[in-house]
Amino acid sequence: xxxxxxxxxxxxxxxxxxxxxxxxxxxxxxxxxxxxxxxxxxxxxxxxxxxxxxxxxxxxxxxxxxxxxxxxxxxxxxxxxxxxxxxxxxxxxxxxxxxxxxxxxxxxxxxxxxxxxxxxxxxxxxxxxxxxxxxxxxxxxxxxxxxxxxxxxxxxxxxxxxxxxxxxxxxxxxxxxxxxxxxxxxxxxxxxxxxxxxxxxxxxxxxxxxxxxxxxxxxxxxxxxxxxxxxxxxxxxxxxxxxxxxxxxxxxxxxxxxxxxxxxxxxxxxxxxxxxxxxxxxxxxxxxxxxxxxxxxxxxxxxxxxxxxxxxxxxxxxxxxxxxxxxxxxxxxxxxxxxxxxxxxxxxxxxxxxxxxxxxxxxxxxxxxxxxxxxxxxxxxxxxxxxxxxxxxxxxxxxxxxxxxxxxxxxxxxxxxxxxxxxxxxxxxxxxxxxxxxxxxxxxxxxxxxxxxxxxxxxxxxxxxxxxxxxxxxxxxxx
Amino acid sequence: xxxxxxxxxxxxxxxxxxxxxxxxxxxxxxxxxxxxxxxxxxxxxxxxxxxxxxxxxxxxxxxxxxxxxxxxxxxxxxxxxxxxxxxxxxxxxxxxxxxxxxxxxxxxxxxxxxxxxxxxxxxxxxxxxxxxxxxxxxxxxxxxxxxxxxxxxxxxxxxxxxxxxxxxxxxxxxxxxxxxxxxxxxxxxxxxxxxxxxxxxxxxxxxxxxxxxxxxxxxxxxxxxxxxxxxxxxxxxxxxxxxxxxxxxxxxxxxxxxxxxxxxxxxxxxxxxxxxxxxxxxxxxxxxxxxxxxxxxxxxxxxxxxxxxxxxxxxxxxxxxxxxxxxxxxxxxxxxxxxxxxxxxxxxxxxxxxxxxxxxxxxxxxxxxxxxxxx
Numbered sequence: 103x104x105x106x107x108x109x110x111x112x113x114x115x116x117x118x119x120x121x122x123x124x125x126x127x128x129x130x131x132x133x134x135x136x137x138x139x140x141x142x143x144x145x146x147x148x149x150x151x152x153x154x155x156x157x158x159x160x161x162x163x164x165x166x167x168x169x170x171x172x173x174x175x176x177x178x179x180x181x182x183x184x185x186x187x188x189x190x191x192x193x194x195x196x197x198x199x200x201x202x203x204x205x206x207x208x209x210x211x212x213x214x215x216x217x218x219x220x221x222x223x224x225x226x227x228x229x230x231x232x233x234x235x236x237x238x239x240x241x242x243x244x245x246x247x248x249x250x251x252x253x254x255x256x257x258x259x260x261x262x263x264x265x266x267x268x269x270x271x272x273x274x275x276x277x278x279x280x281x282x283x284x285x286x287x288x289x290x291x292x293x294x295x296x297x298x299x300x301x302x303x304x305x306x307x308x309x310x311x312x313x314x315x316x317x318x319x320x321x322x323x324x325x326x327x328x329x330x331x332x333x334x335x336x337x338x339x340x341x342x343x344x345x346x347x348x349x350x351x352x353x354x355x356x357x358x359x360x361x362x363x364x365x366x367x368x369x370x371x372x373x374x375x376x377x378x379x380x381x382x383x384x385x386x387x388x389x390x391x392x393x394x395x396x397x398x399x400x401x402x403x404x405x406x407x408x409x410x411x412x413x414x415x416x417x418x419x420x421x422x423x424x425x426x427x428x429x430x431x432x433x434x435x436x437x438x439x440x441x442x443x444x445x446x447x448x449x450x451x452x453x454x455x456x457x458x459x460x461x462x463x464x465x466x467x468x469x470x471x472x473x474x475x476x477x478x479x480x481x482x483x484x485x486x487x488x489x490x491x492x493x494x495x496x497x498x499x500x501x502x503x504x505x506x507x508x509x510x511x512x513x514x515x516x517x518x519x520x521x522x523x524x525x526x527x528x529x530x531x532x533x534x535x536x537x538x539x540x541x542x543x544x545x546x547x548x549x550x551x552x553x554x555x556x557x558x559x560x561x562x563x564x565x566x567x568x569x570x571x572x573x574x575x576x577x578x579x580x581x
Numbered sequence: 582x583x584x585x586x587x588x589x590x591x592x593x594x595x596x597x598x599x600x601x602x603x604x605x606x607x608x609x610x611x612x613x614x615x616x617x618x619x620x621x622x623x624x625x626x627x628x629x630x631x632x633x634x635x636x637x638x639x640x641x642x643x644x645x646x647x648x649x650x651x652x653x654x655x656x657x658x659x660x661x662x663x664x665x666x667x668x669x670x671x672x673x674x675x676x677x678x679x680x681x682x683x684x685x686x687x688x689x690x691x692x693x694x695x696x697x698x699x700x701x702x703x704x705x706x707x708x709x710x711x712x713x714x715x716x717x718x719x720x721x722x723x724x725x726x727x728x729x730x731x732x733x734x735x736x737x738x739x740x741x742x743x744x745x746x747x748x749x750x751x752x753x754x755x756x757x758x759x760x761x762x763x764x765x766x767x768x769x770x771x772x773x774x775x776x777x778x779x780x781x782x783x784x785x786x787x788x789x790x791x792x793x794x795x796x797x798x799x800x801x802x803x804x805x806x807x808x809x810x811x812x813x814x815x816x817x818x819x820x821x822x823x824x825x826x827x828x829x830x831x832x833x834x835x836x837x838x839x840x841x842x843x844x845x846x847x848x849x850x851x852x853x854x855x856x857x858x859x860x861x862x863x864x865x866x867x868x869x870x871x872x873x874x875x876x877x878x879x880x881x882x883x884x885x886x887x888x889x890x891x892x893x894x895x896x897x898x899x900x901x902x903x904x905x906x907x908x909x910x911x912x913x914x915x916x917x918x919x920x921x922x923x924x925x926x927x928x929x930x931x932x933x934x935x936x937x938x939x940x941x942x943x944x945x946x947x948x949x950x951x952x953x954x955x956x
Contacts, residue, residue: 108787286633287637559647566789571793
């Protein structure tokens with residue numbers, strides 16, 4: 103079920119209403135049933151795959167806690183391999199076989215493997231990682247195994263974050279299912295406000311920009327340099343608003359029910375370096391990779407060459423997590439390379455800025471760093487968004503060619519859409535900058551009822567009237 | 582070398598801090614209570630107290646206000662769009678309020694809309710002429726508009742239906758759905774749309790749904806403007822839409838994309854729709870004729886089943902004794918200066934074609950005599 107669907111508009115109040123009316127002992131069960139309904143709205147039979155993953159890791163957690171020594175480690179690996187196998191079969195098998203067959207073709211051999219085309223279960227990578235996180239934390243002794251099966255199943259399936267995160271850690275989420283959440287007006291309205299902001303990002307900003315981006319990236323060869331540049335900048339905003347909008351709705355939805363989910367974004371385009379960007383972009387995933395992959399490989403407490411290797415591998419794998427395509431792997435590796443280059447050139451950059459008298463905290467230096475980080479991120483987004491590497495190369499090499507301001511619109515995105523798109527980005531940026539300094543919800547909350555409701559109603563109606571509601575699945579669902 | 586080591590370590594530890602930070606799990610607070618103590622605490626919490634009920638009432642009240650606003654906005658947009666007197670909505674509103682009552686009625690797709698200059702035809706034939714060509718439409722939607730026209734207006738004396746090679750193709754999507762939104766109470770429209778979108782009940786019964794979900798072009802803003810009394814600049818003249826445009830590059834792109842040419846489907850439902858149009862005219866005693874208006878000659882060569890489609894046109898014409906005037910061989914088709922793309926005449930081409938058609942019409946005897954005699 104999509105958050106931005108009529109079904110959700112009926113589903114959510116019903117779930118919330120019944121949740122608060124039920125006695126505590128039935129609430130987890132109710133959340134589990136609701137989460138199943140939510141998930142089955144996509145492809146019902148795929149719930150069985152989710153169920154298999156849940157069963158494996160539930161029993162793995164229970165037995166890992168009881169066992170000692172090698173058996174405990176072996177069980178951890180059994181759990182990791184079997185959970186990842188599900189991910190591999192559904193997400194990577196087609197990619198793997200097509201690469202093997204391609205290689206065989208190059209060597210003049212008959213394609214040895216059948217190519218399976220399987221529809222990827224929605225959000226598979228997210229709940230797989232959440233399950234893995236649980237098993238690893240139990241293994242490391244930082245989390246008790248959860249004996250109550252419905253509670254564990256709800257931890258994996260909790261509908262607000264089931265299909266696109268934030269990827270939670272058991273220490274943060276699991277115990278919340280045992281807490282009693284009362285209907286608290288302040289908390290519920292705060293959750294609703296967060297949801298409204300998420301809907302604005304998704305419906306008004308991301309999905310409108312998607313019209314332009316989809317047109318241009320479908321056949322970049324048909325567009326001039328200005329359109330390619332604009333489409334790339336639009337994509338940067340689209341993917342940010344799409345995903346952070348989803349996270350806002352997820353966090354808000356959970357907050358209405360009384361749950362606290364981790365923050366997933368922190369105005370990433372204001373980062374002054376790529377490393378800072380990864381602290382502020384998809385935080386739940388980058389910290390997952392950091393804690394379970396990067397640090398497991400030795401992190402930075404190794405020889406410099408090994409450190410760089412660790413960075414490159416972590417980011418390449420993170421790229422592959424996003425999708426079974428070489429464009430994602432290269433995008434990940436590019437970000438790894440950015441980090442390595444950032445580390446190796448730090449002194450050089452300091453000297454360069456110093457020669458112009460631009461010290462660390464000067465506004466000019468900060469602005470240059472933010473702009474250059476955004477530019478580097480956009481180069482990455484080209485590779486991420488392009489259908490294939492040929493298209494990506496074409497876009498990257500045609501940014502500054504034949505700019506024609508008379509030819510700026512596309513088939514789906516007419517001139518009249520530009521003012522709305524630009525205004526929505528402006529509202530987004532102003533909102534974020536303002537929110538950075540003060541808490542907008544708390545300021546609004548102090549207003550008298552009439553102006554407060556008028557502002558809220560105006561915002562809701564603006565989102566409603568200027569949103570896009572067709573073919574608007576969230577980008578990260580496919581990961 | 583040894584003196585460099587601490588410095589290198591310092592910078593690396595700084596960077597390490599920058600990228601690594603402490604593990605998330607280490608930073609997370611350990612669960613503060615055991616499950617038993619949480620359960621004990623829970624047992625003492627009352628489910629809902631009066632303060633909660635007040636909060637709940639406020640939230641319900643707010644969403645009630647939003648629902649009212651949604652209904653009010655929907656009504657305002659519908660009223661505004663129905664009050665527009667210019668452009669496309671102006672024509673639709675004239676149809677729906679019975680303010681056309683033409684003697685010669687032009688029907689068809691965008692080709693009809695941009696080819697038949699009603700002013701020229703009226704001037705030459707002396708008969709009041711109106712063009713209700715429908716942009717981006719197939720025969721099914723044209724038929725729906727024609728039925729709506731007959732519901733509200735005096736019957737025309739002659740219907741000139743413009744044919745296209747896609748006349749037997751049914752709508753697989755509705756082009757510019759917002760143009761139909763204010764008129765969904767019109768049964769003919771509603772049924773035609775439902776045939777394409779079984780979900781169209783949502784357009785009719787869920788306020789704003791149609792405008793917001795189906796229309797990305799902010800047509801609803803026209804409704805708001807119309808409600809406030811603003812009218813757009815008129816671009817339709819007795820329904821005719823002149824396109825003052827020169828030849829675009831679209832045809833080249835099309836030809837490059839389809840070097841083998843194109844085939845158009847002949848769908849049984851499409852044949853039934855065109856036949857129904859003729860039957861309605863017959864039943865109501867309205868004269869009808871088909872015209873295949875000029876189409877750019879090079880395009881005609883790319884149409885692989887052109888003969889087959891024309892055979893079906895002629896079959897219907899013979900069955901119901903309907904004249905068919907085919908302008909495929911017209912000299913107008915040879916020159917790009919008359920067109921802006923392969924399918925559509927520009928304003929100059931339309932004027933030349935309309936003059937020729939009107940002259941032929943005036944001398945054809947297809948028009949019933951007026952009280953004062955034909956001009």
